[in-house]
Amino acid sequence: MKRLILAAVAALALTGTAQAQQTLAAVKARGTLICGVSQGFAGFSAPDSRGEYRGLDVDYCRAVAAAVLGDAGKVRYVPLTAQARFTALQTGEIDVLFRNSTQTYSRATGLGLAQGPVNFYDGQGFAVRRDANVRNIAGLDGATICVAQGTTHELNLGDTFRGRNLKFSPVVFERIDTMYEAFYAGRCDAMTQDASALAGALTSARDPAAYMVLEETISKEPLGPFTRNGDVQWTNTIAWIHNALVEAEEYGVTQANAQAQAAGTNPTVQRLLGTTGEFGKTLGLDNAWALNAIRAVGNYGEVFERNVGQASPLKLARGLNGLWNHGGLMYSIPFR
Ligand SMILES: N[C@@H](CCC(=O)N[C@@H](CS)C(=O)NCC(=O)O)C(=O)O
Structure with a gap:
């Protein structure tokens, strides 16, 4: 048998x-x-x-x-x-x-x-409104952050913010287009994803100059x-x-x-x-x-x-x- x-x-x-x-x-x-x-x-x-x-x-x-x-x-x-x-x-x-x-x-x-x-070779970055005057990740303490479901970013976000004793409220999206809309409509203070993806996304924003990608990244995204x-x-x-x-x-x-x-x-x-x-x-x-x-x-x-x-x-x-x-x-x- x-x-x-x-x-x-x-x-x-x-x-x-x-x-x-x-x-x-x-x-x-x-x-x-x-x-x-x-x-x-x-x-x-x-x-x-x-x-x-x-x-x-x-x-x-x-x-x-x-x-x-x-x-x-x-x-x-x-x-x-x-x-x-x-x-x-x-x-x-x-x-x-x-x-x-x-x-x-x-x-x-x-x-x-x-x-x-x-x-x-990429890294996870953050896009913010330029007039929000946020220039680094520490400036995101207490922020509402738009993030996509099923990505490495959800975990990185929690790890980094907890590790640095920063507070944040995630708003999780299944679809990337709804995430962009929410961010541009001001539902989140920041949007996070691969820095390259943020650069790509901002090129099609209605007013690209109104936003910026923070220089700091929080992860390795190979x-x-x-x-x-x-x-x-x-x-x-x-x-x-x-x-x-x-x-x-x-x-x-x-x-x-x-x-x-x-x-x-x-x-x-x-x-x-x-x-x-x-x-x-x-x-x-x-x-x-x-x-x-x-x-x-x-x-x-x-x-x-x-x-x-x-x-x-x-x-x-x-x-x-x-x-x-x-x-x-x-x-x-x-x-x-
Ligand atoms: N590199 C990350 C994120 C990849 C990812 O799916 N990013 C989303 C937004 S953060 C995206 O680019 N979506 C584009 C799309 O679905 O068209 C991973 O592998 O988890």
């Missing part, structure tokens, strides 16, 4: 693994990548005036589609609330989650999901993709696409020159772009996967500047998201 049960458990485990390993095959068979994104967060993932999704997270979805399917346009975007995002991945509704999601211990170990590399546990090949693919974009920036490979660089003489660049080596094979991809991704969205620096940097309304500095050899934390594992 015991042996029978053990065999059944082993068979179940095998089926689980077999299913989990199927994302790449499923994406290829479908011909479309199903990417989980936010519901509308300027700079990361939001539909533009023509209804087309744009942003840093969206560019990652596009890079994956280009690497895996040879066409950055073959993406179906699934907008998800903070609460619903991980369930959508667990149940197989989406292939990958690129949704300003913070990597944490509990999410790494408790959800049956795998965390990919950090593609944006944002990155999530995939299902057990699908190592797919998780690797997502990770290495990020590495490729970072490595491309380090070696001066851009959207415009990638094709020419593939025919160049630098051995590292030749391996990265698939001119030499067999680096597509172990991922189950074409050898030109990284070249295709870079031709579709550019290198990491180009993705950053276009969506959230100087070429965007957010105007965020590279800071921690700069390359490792420029004082930042973006560091690709070698293509060797």
